[in-house]
Structure formats: C-alpha cells, structure tokens
Amino acid sequence: MTQDKKNDNATAPRIGVYICHCGGNISDHVDVDAVRRQIERMPGVAVARTNMFMCSDPGQAAIAEDLQNGTVDRVVVASCAPSLHEATFRNAIRRAGANPYIYEHVNIREQVSWVHHGETATAKAADLVAAAAAKAGLLKPLTPIRVPATRHATVIGGGVAGLSAARDLAARGIPVALVEKSSYLGGQLARLDRIAPTGERATDLVRELAGAVLEHPDIAVYTDTQVVGCDGYIGNFKLTLRRQAADALIGAQADDIPPAGIRPTGPSAAERQETALETGAIILATGFRSYQPRRGEYGFGEYAPVLTLPALIEKMARQAHQGPLLQIDGRPIRSVAMIHCVGSRQIPGIHTEDEEGRLNEYCSRTCCTATLNAADRIRREHPGTRVYELYRDIRTYGRGQEDLYEQAARNGVVFLRFEPDQEPRVTAADPDDGFALKIQVTDTLTFGETLDVPADLVVLATGMEPNDVSDLVEMMKLPVGTDRFLLEVHPKLRPVEMPVGGIFVAGTCQAPFDVGETCNAAGAAAVKAAAMLTEGHVELDPFVAEVDTARCQGNGACVEACLNPGALNLVEMQIDGQTVQRARVTPALCLGCGACVAVCPTNAIDVCGMTLRQYEAMVDAIVAGPAAAETV
C-alpha cells in the first residue's frame, strides 16, 4: 500500500496523504486505491497511504510515524466530515511533535461516497484530495491565539441548574455572579412538591442549594435582574445587568413566590439600576416554562375542574389534607382523569398550532413520571379517589421510574390508551351521572371500544417549552433548534457548549430534563467553565485575518466590510519614518470570515490557514485534475 518517494529538495514541502476506507462506508463506492495511485504522483506528495479506519489507533500511528521519521511535514487526511475527526487528526499531529496547523481535511464520505457511486465517485474523491494536497503544500505552521481570561463566571438563571452551576463554580474558587429575572431563587423546581421517583421534597432541594449559594462569599446574587447587554469574547465578556425597581414588582410578580421559592433578604432596589460586569464565562441556565393549554384544549378554560399538572401539584401542596377522598378547592374528588402528552409530541395535521404557527413535536420526557407520581400519591393518600390515566405512550425512562409505573399500577391506577388522531373529548357530564365531567375516549386497550370516563377533575400533563430568551439569543448570537431550545455544539461530544466560545448551557433551556439530569448538565457546564478559567488564558484557533503592512495602503475598505465591530481598525504607525494609517486585526474578535479579504484593493489582507494563494492552488489542482498530474 505504500510507496515512498525521494524528495531531492529538502525545503520543498513533503505532503503525506492518508485515504480512509471508513470500513466500506467510503471504499464501497470510491476506489480508494485508484485515488491513492493518482495522488502519489502529484508533485510534492511524499507518500500516499490507505487505511481501513484512519481514526483508529493504527491509522493515527501511521501519520505520527511518517512525521517523526521526517517522511512528511504536511498532512492530508481524506475521510469523513471535518466536524467529526478534524480535531482528532490535528491532535494526532500535535502528539507527534508537529504543528497541528500543517493539516488539511478532505470529506470524501458525506460529500462523496454517501451521495455518488461508481466511477464518478472515485473521480470526485480524487479531485478533492488533489485540491487538498495542493493547498497543503502552501500551509504554514500557525500559533493559536492566546488571550487572558477574567477569572469570573456569570450564571444566568436562578433555578436548580443555575444554583447548582454557581455552587460548583464557587467551590472551584471561581467568583460567580448569579443573575435571576424574578425575585426568588428556585425556578420551576420551587413550584413542585415531592420529586419523582425518590420522593424528596422540592423545598429541601431548593433550600439546600439556595442556602449554599447565598452563603458563599464568592457568589453575588442579583435577583429582579436581567442581562441587557453583552460585548466582548471568550474570557473577556462585558455584561450590562439591569435591576428592576421595587415598585415595578408590586402586583402579580411580587406576590407570586411559589411554595418552595426562596427570596434573598436585603433591600429591594429603590430605582432601576444598571451594573457593568466583566466576566470570563457565561452559563445559560434560563430554564423552561410549562406549556399553557389553549382555551378549549381538553376543556381547559371552559370547565373549572380542568387543571394542568403543575397547578394540581401546587394545589395539593397548599391544600394538604387527609381523608379517603382527595379535595381540590373544597370539592371532594371521586374520580380523576389525567391526560398525557398535552403540548408535547404534537403532530402536524392533527394538532393545532399556537398563534405563531408552531407545534411542539418533541417529547417533554418528564411528564409521564410526574403524572404517575401524582397519580400514585393520590391512590396512596386518598384510596377512595379513582385515578384514570389516558396516554398515547408511557415513557418512564430513568432509574427508578419504571418501578414507579409498576407501583402506580399496583396501587390501582387505571390506564387507557388513545391514538393521537382520536384524542379524548372532555365534556360536561349528564346531571344523572353525578360527576362534573366525562371524557370520551376510544381505548385501544379495550379493543377499540369507546368509553365514557366520569371525572370530578381532569388533569392535563403539560410539557415543557423553553423560556423566551430571544433577547439573549440576539445579543450573544446563539443557535436555536427548530424546537426553540438552545442548540449545543454536539449532543454527545460537546453537550454543554455553545458554538460561541466561553458560553455554556445548563439544564432545561437546552432540552426537557428532569431535576437529576439538570444537575448533571449544570455540573458539566460548571466544570467546563472552571477548566477554561483556571488556566488564566484561553487559546483560540489562529484562522484569523492577517495584514501585510508592506502592501496595506490604509484605505479602510476592510474596516467597513468587517462583520464584527472592533475586529479590524485603522491605526497610525511609523513606516520608513512616515506616519501612516494601516489596518490592524484584533485576533480574539476576528471571525475569520474573509469579508475583508474580498474588498482589499491591494490584496494586503488574508485569513491564516485559508489564504488566497492556497485557494488558487486548490482551484488549479481541480482544473488540472490528478489524472493530468499522472500523465505528466
């Protein structure tokens, strides 16, 4: 598979090209050996090899060996998408003692073998690899940009995720600002009573977490406060916090401290205050809100005994009583019907969109267990109250949750299952029936028969929606998924990081999580942020604009074209005894987009690692084709 070539000129680049089979993913459609034979004839290519899996240890070792014995000093790997393994190979090169930026990645899987077949696939792969090799010959070793980082983190959101993240950061010696929009700590957890499946009290959890946060000397808690401005970059953010005046809180919000919410002591702000804050990292813990059913959705808003599950939990906590029958708002409840998947798993064409035309197509994950928990508790504490659960599917996915499902069944909860296109209908019951409401449901577990379930109370297991953080999304340029939750860089490999450096996510602003999962996410985000800040500096990719001051005439076109204010400026400098204006790049702010390169009349600015000359070489190689090189 190998054929080493002697290179006469010691200073000419020695390019190593490594082509991956991807276990057949690539080689079933691309003749990788034919590509290798064509590429190894290209000028500058010292060696071309193939491997079943380049990302495997032997694959990476082959690159390291060639680098260490001097066979190659530039590396091209042709394999999957760079988002998967570009970092893998750069790290392999770094471990072999070479500069990781003498590397070029070619995607011949997603962009070739998965979409083309036969000879055209092989020809396209060869063209792309040839272009990469041509570029690799012009690659220069680069140094990552190092910027100092402010040893301070800001957590936005004072729910269980924010409290948990703030506590963990402070425990690692990082000063923290915790910013909470409402006047209390505890977030949505503060609205709950006993947490499934372990039965702990939400009050205890909130008290412990909020207590640790409020006591810690390195955590500053800002309630009634919002982030209204964000500038800067990783390690060096400048936030503007706005505290609402106390009189703005009088009314609904001031009174609306949920049962387990904790309001920090101290004077309320007399008037609106703005504070500037310098911080090195930001953790978004902005949480969720419970889905609010439309008027008429399962009778919600039309019949008083139709409640959401969070409302039931809050009423049960506030109106605790003993007796064979559950009582809600003073009414004895002989029968409860609980309807699952309200505002979750909505299907286009079946469910009604909200005012903005949106559907929640995702599963909210926590409502099945929360509903079973409430149902089981009613059966245990008020055995005279019958409980019916009307579900589409039950998903009790976490540890201890399936046990709760079984326990609820054993305690007499009756399950009925409906198809999504045959939703239960909630109507007023006939006066003779003696119940407040009846729910008509076509039950697949009773062989498709249509049943009338009598009920004094209907509970809607409402799902989670992300809190509206469009202001932060706009301010910090954050990606949002089609489900409106914040979108991490990679769900498995970088699950708590935003693509914007130095910004992390924790908890239900990212996806529906239960309390335990939320704490896991908060812990992970805190550790990531702490690891970044503990070093005192951060390293950024060096793919940023670079000015050739010999060519720059200081006409300023690049400054006008620049997309990130502050990344490019005109500065005065002395050249040949004359004071002249020249463009200067602030590397930490440069996005590496190349807008400046396109407008410079003198070609005086280039993006490192993606220079115009490198692109020209790529185009030449594609036009000439590797086959042309072969015949020369």
Place this chain on the structure above:
Amino acid sequence: MTLLSPDFAEELKEFSDDSALACFNCGTCVAICPLIDAHFPRRMIRYVQIGARERILENATELWKCLHCGLCTQTCPREANPGEILLGLKRLIVNHWRKKA
C-alpha cells in the same frame, strides 16, 4: 358508548379477588385458554379493570363458556388470577339476576 363505574371495584370485592388491576394486558391468558375464543378471558379482565359494569352484564353469558381449567391463573405473569376473577364475576352476575328476579 360505555360509561365506566368508578365504584365497580368496590362492588366486585364482595364476590372476587381484587387482582384485576395487576393485569398489564399481555394476552398470555388468551393464548393459553383452551376455548380459543377471541379475547377470552382478557376482555372480561379488562372490563373489570376499567369498571365497565354495563359491558360485563351485557356479555354475562360468555362467562359460562369457561371450563375453570386454571391455566390462565397458572400462567399469568402478573398473578392477576384471571380464573378467580371469572368465578367472582359469575357470582356477581348470579347475585344480580337473583336481585332482579
């Protein structure tokens, strides 16, 4: 349309084991039943589970097909004791007819 009776479980307690809610609708009882009759005895167990009192009364004669071989009770993975529930239902039905007469 069948209106469920939330109190049916209480009514049945007098005549039968209170084990119907253990059933999770697997259908083992139907598979093992020598009668090879669609959904027998599972349908009856389901009616008991949800409190479909009217449907049980409508289909009462079906209960007398049962041979009381006990295979369903032996094989039930949830120990819902279907055989005993069927017997209990017969007692309830007889009592119901007696009262009507």
